[in-house]
Amino acid sequence: MLRTEEMILNVGPQHPSTHGVLRLVVKIDGEVIQEAEPVIGYLHRGTEKLAEDLTYTQIIPYTDRMDYLSAMTNNYAICHATEKLMGIEIPERAEFLRVIVMELNRVASHLVWLGTALLDIGAMSPFLYCFRDREKILDLFNELCGARITYNYMRVGGVKWDAPIGWLDKIKNFVEYMREKMKEYHGLIMGNEIFLQRTKGIGIVSHETALSYGLSGANLRCTGVKWDLRKHQPYSIYDRFKFEVPVGTRGDLYDKYVCRMQEINEALQIVDQAVEQFPEGGAIMAKVPRVLRVPEGEVYVGIESPRGELGCHIVSKGKDKPWRLKFRRPSFYNLQILPTMLKGQNIANLVAILGGIDIVLGEVDG
């Protein structure tokens, strides 16, 4: 019997495809992974600690920086939780604006995922195509709220800005444009035999495991569990729109890919409907006291961020600052399953699987 020696390979935190500052300590035998241990915390900024010294309005810009690919959903999570605890009703117009920006942000976030995941398995051009199209969304956001990544758009009780003149038309055009581009992506990727070879049957997770690990978003849905908080624990005005929840069957990378691609389509559909039903006139802010004193109590809300269930748990003691603020960060949960998924895989699959999970390190580390 040939004696083989195991080798400890340190992947990251500066490795090109760990999507940030994730570090993986991988024990390999040849190119086969025996054991993998994620080491996180390199981007820990203590958002939860900082929040204890900040008023609710001041927390909002900090949430932008957690999941920096979909800051709108983060904004929404904290605002929604605060509103729930305070019992504030949001004007309809604000709700529509929120839904539009959140869904657009979902598209943008999935585009980044698509590009980077493909870059991980070596395809270069889709990455730039995705960023080309994401740019259009960022421009729309820039026009709406004056920032491209860190929006700070929502406020407790509504949104900061109303839609500028012609903005909704631009969104309509964008939805058309994006639908066209989706075909291009499909052509570029779906039929590509190398891509299929790299993704089919890789990183399979059963739905029991997925549930036990608390996976959410496409990571859960690809295993066949139909669970989308927008549909199954409805919040905001999602019950007014018609959309499907795409699910996979096998729970491999390919299913994740298909799920997310369909989610883009569904998000576009929601945006389309929201623009269609957009209310004429009306306020964008509810009447809220100038100093937000949140009544004593505790609240947990979960919303469907592009990465999964983004939860916000607030414990308030009736002050203008939260007593404890905890975010259920979907990437943190999703990353936890990585060691299980990696066992016995090839090194080349490591980056593919990691890319498939779609983590944002700003969110993992809080």
Add this chain to the structure above:
Amino acid sequence: MDIWVILGPVIMLFLVLGFVTYAILFERKVIGWIQNRVGPTQVGPWGLLQTVADVLKLLIKEDIIPRKADVGLFKLAPVLAFIPAFAVIAVIPFTESIKFADIAVGLLYYMSISSITIIGVLLGGWASNNKYSLLGGMRSAAQMVSYEIPLVLSVVGVIMSAGSLNLTEIVHAQQTGAWFIFPQFLGFIVFLIASIAELNRTPFDLPEAESELVAGYHTEYTGFRFAFFMLTEYTYIFGMASLITILYLGGWDAPFGLTFIPPLIWFILKFSLFVFFLFWLRATMPRIRGDQLMEFAWKGLLPLAIFNIFLTAILKEVSFLSHYF
């Protein structure tokens, strides 16, 4: 002694350097255009001096050798990789008159010399004392060994048809019959795929898969040593593009009787076509996985290549086709 024996290779070296310089620029431009970008534009008009600037930067960079590296081998590796890459160009005839060594076993020479490079790559990977480098070097060796075989076997069809290992003779054989891309189409496909794998280009760029192995075998190399590895890579593109032009695209032969265009231009055109194809491929394809790569070579390409040999042997005996084989 003829002055050209000394001067020829020197000119050739500069030609190759010039090619490498502009191939890199061309590659970046092509990939840029494909990705809706403009590519390098800043250094020189239309970015023409971009690679020159890059090379200059590499040359004046600090030469870093990791403390734990095997210094002797570390220094030897890039040289060992580059010399065969340049040496193979000796047998390539660009036109009837422009050629250096017209040896009878030119093709064999090319194939055997070019596989020496892998030793340099493997050494570099090992001597760096870096795990990524080691993995890259290993992958490179495995890949090279696997793809050398279909590569050589796919050429056997051409050799059988031309009846010679001399590259000039092979072109002559195509001038009388058809370009070998048509009768030897199967062989051409195998050769094309195997050659891309030999060149470590996408989708077979596993040895330096940057998203997996950072930079593969040359992770620890900087400055001019790194430049040598790059040079090797692109010199091989030069060699392989020339070879594929000669073996399958009729070398300097003018198609459709368009002989008023000089043979050298024809050669360059066909040559550029292949180079462009490589860049185009790089911009489109994802990377194949190691085990799939091996499987593809042994289970896919090798039987195809052997089948091609049989096919050629049989078709050569068919009277009305034998003109083409």
Add this chain to the structure above:
Amino acid sequence: MSEQEKNASQEEKTGLPEVDQVGKNSVANEGVDKRQAEKKLDKDQDDSPKENKKEPSSEQVSNVDPKPTPKGPQPSVTGKSKPAATPRPRSKPKEEKEPLPPSPEEPILNQYVKIIREKIGNEAVEEFFINRANDHLPTLIIKKEAWEQVAKLARDHPDFSFNYMQSCSGVDYETHMEVVIHLCSLRRRKRVCFRVRTDRDRAKVPSLSHIWEAANWNEREIYDLLGIQFENHPKLERILMPDHWVGHPLRKDYVPLDKEV
């Protein structure tokens, strides 16, 4: 579609009537509950260990708590919770006296409590109430000793089947520490919140990481940031902060090293 999906949808279908059943079963109790709730509303705002002695059979009331129940953070016991909708409850004292309509989740909560008490013991549930502000979320405060058992029951019992951990967080209340888990049953589409209290100085709670894998990193995070020890945790190490860090930042008595940072 796929088999799994069919299964999932079947599960959903079969899940729904069950919920209804639960509701029906407890309809009889509901009236009683309502009356009790109203009765209690009339009484003093104070927490009611006294009441417990008077009406030991009442399921509504919490167990006798050996420690004084810390007041404050959580909304008060069922029926007494203030209308959360008012931003400043202080300014509207009138509303507090008005009886609130009983929460639709109340029968479900009562059933939960019943099951836990039957299966594990009468002391397992310290307190329970409906968190009205949070979509009438049934909330149960569990005794530390029973924490693991309750969690297991919550996952496996068909009337619970909380197979999904939504969130797991720790809270420092200065008087004590709390671990809060939010569970969700995908089949029944119900949520629940379990809490467990622990002493502040020797904070120790049984680990749930073998029940829901999701708890693993969460408990490490809570340990890291709040210093709560989790017994039987497979790898209780710091996860976000560096290994050599001193102190647990989210504790209220934590003194930051540098104010600016």
Add this chain to the structure above:
Amino acid sequence: MFGLLKGLGITLKNMAKPKVTYKYPHEPLKMPDRFRGIQHFDPEKCIVCNQCARICPTDCISLTGKKHPDPGKKGKIIDTYDINFEICILCDLCTEVCPTEAIIMTNNFELATYSRDQLFKNIDWLHENDQNIRQDNVSMKPKPGGSKA
């Protein structure tokens, strides 16, 4: 095999499409009006109410007031006003709370310097930063343009 060729076709088609990149440093980027760039400060308008400093999530604003030089007038006028752009996150909250629009955003975003000290901007610098000032400052108010038109 067909899929590979299709992909190659798509990339080839894209080669001829117009380029989407900006010639950024050579041609300035035009940002939309609401863009949150470096603040412009108008000392005339400031009433030293301290709201901007209080709302700032990163505590990057520091200001001091002094008595009005005209003894007949009440109130304070601004004396020093500094924003530390090392930590400012351009979140726009300061301009949101300012009752007199003394501090407003501009479209300028180029902050890079060779030294961190230079990121500490004082009242004069902020006052002189008066190009591309944002027009639309009153947010949270329905605008006629917000309709479907």
